[in-house]
Amino acid sequence: MTMLWIGYTTHYREGSSKFARAAETLRAQLSRAHPNAEVRLEALTWKADFIAAMRAIRAEGARLDELHFLGHSGMYGLMFGSRKWPEQFSPHEWRALSIPFSEHATAHFHACRTARWFAPFFARTFGVKTYGHQGYTTVSLRPNRFLFEGFRGKRQGPLYLVSVAGRKTHGLLGSARKYALCPRAVPMLSFSPEPARGAGYDAVAQLYDRAFADIRVRRDEWRWLSTRVEEVRRDSGRAPRVLDLGCGNGALLLELRDRIASGVGVDSSRPMLEHAARRAANFPELSFRAIDGPVLPFADGEFDLVTSFLSFRYLDWDPILGEIRRVLSPGGRLLVVDMVEQALELRDTPRFLRSAAQHLLRRAQDRSFGRALRALTRHPGWQTMLEHNPIRATHEYRFYFESRFSARKLETLNVGWRARLVAFDSGALQPGPVERPLTLSYP
Numbered sequence: 001m002t003m004l005w006i007g008y009t010t011h012y013r014e015g016s017s018k019f020a021r022a023a024e025t026l027r028a029q030l031s032r033a034h035p036n037a038e039v040r041l042e043a044l045t046w047k048a049d050f051i052a053a054m055r056a057i058r059a060e061g062a063r064l065d066e067l068h069f070l071g072h073s074g075m076y077g078l079m080f081g082s083r084k085w086p087e088q089f090s091p092h093e094w095r096a097l098s099i100p101f102s103e104h105a106t107a108h109f110h111a112c113r114t115a116r117w118f119a120p121f122f123a124r125t126f127g128v129k130t131y132g133h134q135g136y137t138t139v140s141l142r143p144n145r146f147l148f149e150g151f152r153g154k155r156q157g158p159l160y161l162v163s164v165a166g167r168k169t170h171g172l173l174g175s176a177r178k179y180a181l182c183p184r185a186v187p188m189l190s191f192s193p194e195p196a197r198g199a200g201y202d203a204v205a206q207l208y209d210r211a212f213a214d215i216r217v218r219r220d221e222w223r224w225l226s227t228r229v230e231e232v233r234r235d236s237g238r239a240p241r242v243l244d245l246g247c248g249n250g251a252l253l254l255e256l257r258d259r260i261a262s263g264v265g266v267d268s269s270r271p272m273l274e275h276a277a278r279r280a281a282n283f284p285e286l287s288f289r290a291i292d293g294p295v296l297p298f299a300d301g302e303f304d305l306v307t308s309f310l311s312f313r314y315l316d317w318d319p320i321l322g323e324i325r326r327v328l329s330p331g332g333r334l335l336v337v338d339m340v341e342q343a344l345e346l347r348d349t350p351r352f353l354r355s356a357a358q359h360l361l362r363r364a365q366d367r368s369f370g371r372a373l374r375a376l377t378r379h380p381g382w383q384t385m386l387e388h389n390p391i392r393a394t395h396e397y398r399f400y401f402e403s404r405f406s407a408r409k410l411e412t413l414n415v416g417w418r419a420r421l422v423a424f425d426s427g428a429l430q431p432g433p434v435e436r437p438l439t440l441s442y443p
Contacts, residue, residue: 002065002102003038003057004030009071010045012079012086018139019070021159022110026068028158037065044071047080047087048441054099063102070161073111075313075390077118080441086399087441090318092294094125101128108188110161112136115189117390123191131188133163138178145184163188201248203381205271208249211372213279215251215309217362220355220413221337222255224423225309228335229259232305235428236331240304243296243327245320246311250276253286260305264298266291268314294319301329301431308336313390317400321434334426336401341419342394348415355414397422404435 008023010016020043027041042053057064072079074088081087089097101107107122107130114132123130141147143160162185164178177183201208216222232240239261244253247265249272256263265288267273273288280286291297294316306324308315324334344352363370376382398410401424413421 001038001060001062003040003062004034004066004068005053005057005064006030006039006041006068006070007044007050007053008041008069009078009080010043012072012081012083016071018159019161021156022139022161023068023070025158025160026070026110030066030068038062044080046441047089050078050080051097054097058098058100063100064105065102066105067099067101067107068110069108070110073109073114073118074396075113075117075392076317077114077122078109078111085403086396091121091316092319094122099126101126105129106131109133110137110188112163115191117388119189120191120388123193124195127193129193130191132191133186134189135163135165135186137161137163140185143185146178146182148179148182160185162186200385201269202271204376204379204385205249205269205275207372207376207379207382208272209275211369211376212249212251215255217366217369218310219358219362221309221421221423224411224413225252225307225335225337226256226259228333228425229256229305232333233259236304241302241329242305242307243298243303245306245308245324246314247276247288247309248272248311250279250286250288252307252309254279254283257283257286261285263287264289264303266296267311268292294323296320296323296327298327300326301332302327304329304332306332306334308334308338310338312336312338313340313392318434321404325429325432325434328429328431330430331428333428334424336424337413338397338422339391339419340394340397340422341391344415344417348420351412352415352417355416358414391419394420394422397424401426406435 006023006027008019023041027039030039044050044053069078076088076091077094079086079088105128107126107128109119109130109132112133113136115134119130119132138146139149140160140162141149141158143162146162146164149159164183165186229240239259242253242256242260242263244263244265247253247267250265253263253265262285265276267288268291270290273290276288280288306328328334363373401410402408405426408425408427411423413423
């Protein structure tokens with residue numbers, strides 16, 4: 001027996017009642033198109049609900065011809081739970097799941113940004129053709145064009161979850177454009193289950209190394225991180241042993257070498273590591289090695305400080321955080337600096353203007369950096385990487401870190417038009433499991 005299955009978010013963030021209407025609209029469409037198939041519709045609150053639904057289908061001996069999800073999504077896929085305590089499957093958890101697909105099944109994720117990283121990953125992981133939206137989604141009275149349903153309280157009738165053109169449909173400017181122009185809906189992108197090509201840094205390693213040979217060109221980020229490295233030295237009375245996750249060309253450890261006892265950089269890009277090893281050839285206290293997957297090949301308590309400089313978004317958060325806690329010595333710290341996606345808000349305008357002015361001044365003062373940066377960002381390999389760049393939203397970082405490290409807050413370093421730089425300092429940590437003040441529903 002084959003089945004068409006639809007699941008939708010019940011109460012993560014806002015709009016969940018509308019997701020129920022949109023899911024019912026989709027159920028009616030699929031029932032008309034496939035009169036002899038079972039179309040099952042289920043509400044999902046937690047990750048455990050998704051697991052239970054898949055297990056029930058397997059127990060019935062059924063196979064999924066189509067899987068549909070309507071709701072909210074982060075860069076690593078579907079969001080469950082609530083705004084206060086969101087749940088996501090990590091990539092590691094997705095790979096461990098068993099979904100009973102039929103031979104020619106398809107998966108459809110009607111949620112924001114699912115085409116950027118998650119849909120290609122899902123297609124490769126489960127071997128099914130997968131559809132997702134590149135941009136942000138919105139509910140509409142029409143399937144082919146955005147049409148606002150009005151403010152007349154609860155309404156009945158068809159409702160569709162669609163995506164329209166634009167980097168951001170939320171926020172003041174995006175909303176104004178959406179409501180004023182009623183733009184056409186953008187079709188979902190499809191991905192076949194084939195290996196990812198050209199989505200990493202390998203193709204641009206040389207250009208990246210040329211642009212960021214001196215990590216100090218990232219002034220705000222460098223100032224924040226170097227200040228905290230000095231704090232660790234002062235508090236402990238000795239130079240720290242540092243592990244740099246996603247070390248790239250090794251520029252961070254090279255700049256820190258006079259302040260640390262030793263440094264180990266790990267990365268998944270071999271070409272980037274070749275540049276790092278070449279630059280560090282005369283510094284035996286620094287070493288670099290390749291890793292694949294969320295396992296750190298180091299002993300318990302081997303490091304006093306773990307850094308992740310513009311790389312944490314590429315990591316499998318739940319398993320890697322457990323590994324970080326394991327390799328840190330008592331009192332060790334985790335320092336994360338990364339870029340997140342968030343449209344400019346009116347209250348951010350003064351900070352945005354300062355950040356923009358500082359960037360322009362930096363490029364004017366160092367014209368060689370400006371030329372190298374232009375060469376990097378105009379390279380086709382860079383553009384391909386950006387299409388699948390797993391940049392996360394600010395609220396994903398805030399929810400994740402602040403739920404797992406009591407009384408620690410995410411900081412904003414500078415603000416751009418569509419993105420901003422944030423930083424997180426875990427403070428001194430003791431060995432033990434990662435904090436989870438509320439119990440996750442799975443695993």
